Amino acid sequence: MPTPLLHSSKPLSKTWLNRIFSLIYAVTLSLLLLRHFRNLIYSRTSISVALFVADFVFAFLWLTSQCFHWNPIERKVFPENLKQVVTESEYPALDVLICTADITKEPPVGVVNTALSVLAYEYPTEKLSVYISDDGGSEMTLYAFMECAKFAKHWIPYCKKHGVVDRAPEVYFGNDPAKYPQTDEIKSMYENMKSRVEAVVQSGSLRSDRVTEPEFRDAFSKWTPDFTRRHHPTVIQILLDNNADKDVAGDVMPNLIYVSREKNSDKPHNFKAGALNVMLRVSGLMTNGPIVLVLDCDMYSNDPETPLRALCYFMDPNADPKLGFVQFPQRFSTINKNDIYASEFKPETQILSLGMDGLLGAQFMGTGGFFKRNVISDNSSCGVATGSVQINSKSLKSKGVLDSAHEVASCNYEDHTKWGSEIGFRYGTITEDTYTSFRLHCEGWKSVLCNPKRAAFLGGSPSNLNDTLTQIKRWYMGFLEIFFNKYCPLTYGVRSMNPLHALCYTHYTLRSFWSIPIIVYAFLPQISLINSVPVFTKVSENGFLLYVFLFLGAYGKDFLDFVVFARGSTLRWWNHQRMWLMWGLSSYPFALLEWSLKYFGLSTFGFSVTSKVVNEEQSRLYEEGMIEFGVESVLFFPISVASVVNLWSFVKGVMDVVINGRLDEFFVQIFISGFAVVNSWSVYECMVLRKDRGKMPLKITLASIPAAMLIYFLSSLVF
Numbered sequence: 141m142p143t144p145l146l147h148s149s150k151p152l153s154k155t156w157l158n159r160i161f162s163l164i165y166a167v168t169l170s171l172l173l174l175r176h177f178r179n180l181i182y183s184r185t186s187i188s189v190a191l192f193v194a195d196f197v198f199a200f201l202w203l204t205s206q207c208f209h210w211n212p213i214e215r216k217v218f219p220e221n222l223k224q225v226v227t228e229s230e231y232p233a234l235d236v237l238i239c240t241a242d243i244t245k246e247p248p249v250g251v252v253n254t255a256l257s258v259l260a261y262e263y264p265t266e267k268l269s270v271y272i273s274d275d276g277g278s279e280m281t282l283y284a285f286m287e288c289a290k291f292a293k294h295w296i297p298y299c300k301k302h303g304v305v306d307r308a309p310e311v312y313f314g315n316d317p318a319k320y321p322q323t324d325e326i327k328s329m330y331e332n333m334k335s336r337v338e339a340v341v342q343s344g345s346l347r348s349d350r351v352t353e354p355e356f357r358d359a360f361s362k363w364t365p366d367f368t369r370r371h372h373p374t375v376i377q378i379l380l381d382n383n384a385d386k387d388v389a390g391d392v393m394p395n396l397i398y399v400s401r402e403k404n405s406d407k408p409h410n411f412k413a414g415a416l417n418v419m420l421r422v423s424g425l426m427t428n429g430p431i432v433l434v435l436d437c438d439m440y441s442n443d444p445e446t447p448l449r450a451l452c453y454f455m456d457p458n459a460d461p462k463l464g465f466v467q468f469p470q471r472f473s474t475i476n477k478n479d480i481y482a483s484e485f486k487p488e489t490q491i492l493s494l495g496m497d498g499l500l501g502a503q504f505m506g507t508g509g510f511f512k513r514n515v516i517s518d519n520s521s522c523g524v525a526t527g528s529v530q531i532n533s534k535s536l537k538s539k540g541v542l543d544s545a546h547e548v549a550s551c552n553y554e555d556h557t558k559w560g561s562e563i564g565f566r567y568g569t570i571t572e573d574t575y576t577s578f579r580l581h582c583e584g585w586k587s588v589l590c591n592p593k594r595a596a597f598l599g600g601s602p603s604n605l606n607d608t609l610t611q612i613k614r615w616y617m618g619f620l621e622i623f624f625n626k627y628c629p630l631t632y633g634v635r636s637m638n639p640l641h642a643l644c645y646t647h648y649t650l651r652s653f654w655s656i657p658i659i660v661y662a663f664l665p666q667i668s669l670i671n672s673v674p675v676f677t678k679v680s681e682n683g684f685l686l687y688v689f690l691f692l693g694a695y696g697k698d699f700l701d702f703v704v705f706a707r708g709s710t711l712r713w714w715n716h717q718r719m720w721l722m723w724g725l726s727s728y729p730f731a732l733l734e735w736s737l738k739y740f741g742l743s744t745f746g747f748s749v750t751s752k753v754v755n756e757e758q759s760r761l762y763e764e765g766m767i768e769f770g771v772e773s774v775l776f777f778p779i780s781v782a783s784v785v786n787l788w789s790f791v792k793g794v795m796d797v798v799i800n801g802r803l804d805e806f807f808v809q810i811f812i813s814g815f816a817v818v819n820s821w822s823v824y825e826c827m828v829l830r831k832d833r834g835k836m837p838l839k840i841t842l843a844s845i846p847a848a849m850l851i852y853f854l855s856s857l858v859f
């Protein structure tokens with residue numbers, strides 16, 4: 141009898157369109173570059189050089205991006221067939237690693253919700269372990285998880301008994317659930333736990349009478365007066381033990397373990413990658429699940445059957461032995477209707493990722509990745525004898541296991557080992573997720589993108605402009621660290637794997653260079669227009685059609701991909717391209733700048749954790765879809781200067797046309813300014829009309845007008 145189908149894949153129907161479009165567009169683009177070369181030879185000016193550089197960068201990034209469109213595929217999984225292929229007793233143990241780092245930006249109640257949602261997975265409980273990594277080193281987090289452990293004993297049987305789908309209690313009770321006899325009781329239990337935790341977090345201290353259990357007192361006693369988040373010993377606490385703890389229905393509980401690795405202020409801790417590697421080792425000693433799921437603290441499970449979907453790939457008798465991980469794309473629950481900050485990352489998570497999936501596999505997205513443990517963590521070579529610690533979980537609390545766990549969580553443990561360079565999540569960049577999957581793909585591992593209709597995980601995303609711009613800046617700084625590294629995707633990558641796949645990584649890691657063309661096109665045609673200098677071909681010349689095709693082609697294809705094929709809304713698409721322009725003026729150039737400063741040893745940067753808290757007015761503005769500037773952020777400055785310059789040049793250009801009738805030679809410049817003005821509309825509103833907290837800070841508005849005038853003054857000296 142043939143094995144029932146566990147998964148399938150097929151090429152997207154638009155593949156032929158992608159390929160034809162790529163070819164035609166490439167030819168047209170070459171024509172443009174040829175024109176540039178001719179100009180450079182026969183009539184070189186600083187303007188023609190700048191435009192050439194801008195178009196060249198555009199062309200390079202466009203070319204590399206076509207690799208995503210060459211062979212996109214879509215997959216389906218059939219978890220309903222799993223039981224016919226493997227019995228439940230054959231399921232591998234699953235270790236879930238959840239990272240948190242900061243109680244103010246990542247409130248412990250939220251982390252507890254994420255943990256509860258996976259503790260209650262539809263998975264054999266005795267094979268499930270959840271590890272919390274607390275890089276914030278906070279006793280509040282430990283306290284929250286003590287409470288979580290108690291509540292879980294009621295929550296898990298409740299969810300399983302009633303087949304609850306939303307297993308993060310906050311989401312469940314927020315959705316007005318069906319009423320069962322225990323619902324009210326469980327709800328008030330949850331509310332009580334939540335308010336106890338919030339009270340402790342808010343008060344900023346843990347009175348010792350809160351903790352009555354003697355075994356927990358030991359753990360809390362580690363928080364001595366000189367314990368700081370940057371300098372402290374390891375704290376490990378087993379909160380739920382598979383072998384000892386039972387839920388209220390008498391069934392076994394999954395393991396729940398709190399780990400705050402040792403920190404030493406003199407020693408680099410490698411941010412999230414460092415945290416994950418400690419967790420790989422600690423979990424390797426304690427439960428050693430062959431499958432490891434990595435989650436960010438805000439990414440709660442939205443579907444209790446998700447592990448079964450992952451198993452459809454891992455347990456397939458015909459599975460590719462090189463399969464390394466299964467990635468569920470990041471999806472978000474907090475995005476407003478028109479996604480004003482493009483936080484959905486639709487192109488990356490829903491379009492481009494399908495293209496990588498058709499080559500060697502999607503990249504790891506930091507959260508929602510199920511890894512084969514032996515692919516990411518080769519325990520034998522680093523002193524952790526996994527084979528020997530055969531985990532019947534009696535040993536979980538044994539002195540031997542706990543001592544070894546403290547040892548592997550200490551900050552000197554990785555010295556002179558291959559952790560971070562050859563094993564585990566890789567160091568050297570703050571965008572550890574992309575880098576780690578790049579290295580795994582280089583080593584020949586493959587991955588799979590699993591994107592079920594109902595999101596497997598849902599998380600939050602920044603809900604104000606500054607946080608978004610900062611997040612993107614951080615990613616793109618990390619990308620530059622990946623590119624300018626020994627294992628550069630363009631040189632090393634192209635030799636080590638499918639070159640198309642390596643070019644996908646090249647594209648991502650060099651994206652911050654988009655800032656060059658975006659800045660050139662945001663200022664140069666405009667300043668020339670203000671100075672009455674034409675810089676593009678006239679409407680009546682042949683070259684004009686080239687520009688029309690290139691502009692409409694790029695925007696049109698992007699629209700088709702986003703709106704027609706990926707079923708996004710037109711407004712979301714528009715907002716996405718607007719954000720792209722904003723990133724191009726702020727996040728990208730600042731990423732380049734800060735990365736250069738670090739590269740030349742002039743400064744350092746860290747992982748600024750994205751805030752998961754929103755205050756009321758902020759969330760009101762976001763709900764209403766109003767852009768929020770508000771804070772005095774240097775990231776806003778170039779955006780605001782560009783808006784002023786474009787308005788100025790647009791008005792000047794239109795007047796020129798009305799008075800002197802020079803539409804033919806100035807059309808392209810006026811069009812670009814007009815396009816920027818339309819895109820800047822909400823910026824003008826924030827500068828002039830709005831009075832709420834989202835308005836542009838007066839300082840920035842006042843600074844951008846003289847800045848625009850200065851640019852004009854300097855340019856008039858050159859022209």
Ligand SMILES: O=c1ccn([C@@H]2O[C@H](COP(=O)(O)OP(=O)(O)O[C@H]3O[C@H](CO)[C@@H](O)[C@H](O)[C@H]3O)[C@@H](O)[C@H]2O)c(=O)[nH]1
Pocket residue numbers: 239240241242246273275410411412415435436437438505506507570571572573611614615618747748749750751
């Ligand atoms: O020193 C650190 C810094 C961060 N984190 C955790 O890392 C996760 C991601 O941090 P967040 O600030 O939420 O990052 P995002 O801006 O959402 O980052 C995206 O990009 C990161 C790579 O830059 C990936 O690690 C994330 O998974 C991905 O969601 C969170 O759970 C943090 O608690 C740590 O554990 N230790």
Ligand SMILES: [Mn+2]
Pocket residue numbers: 436438599600750
């Ligand atoms: Mn996040």
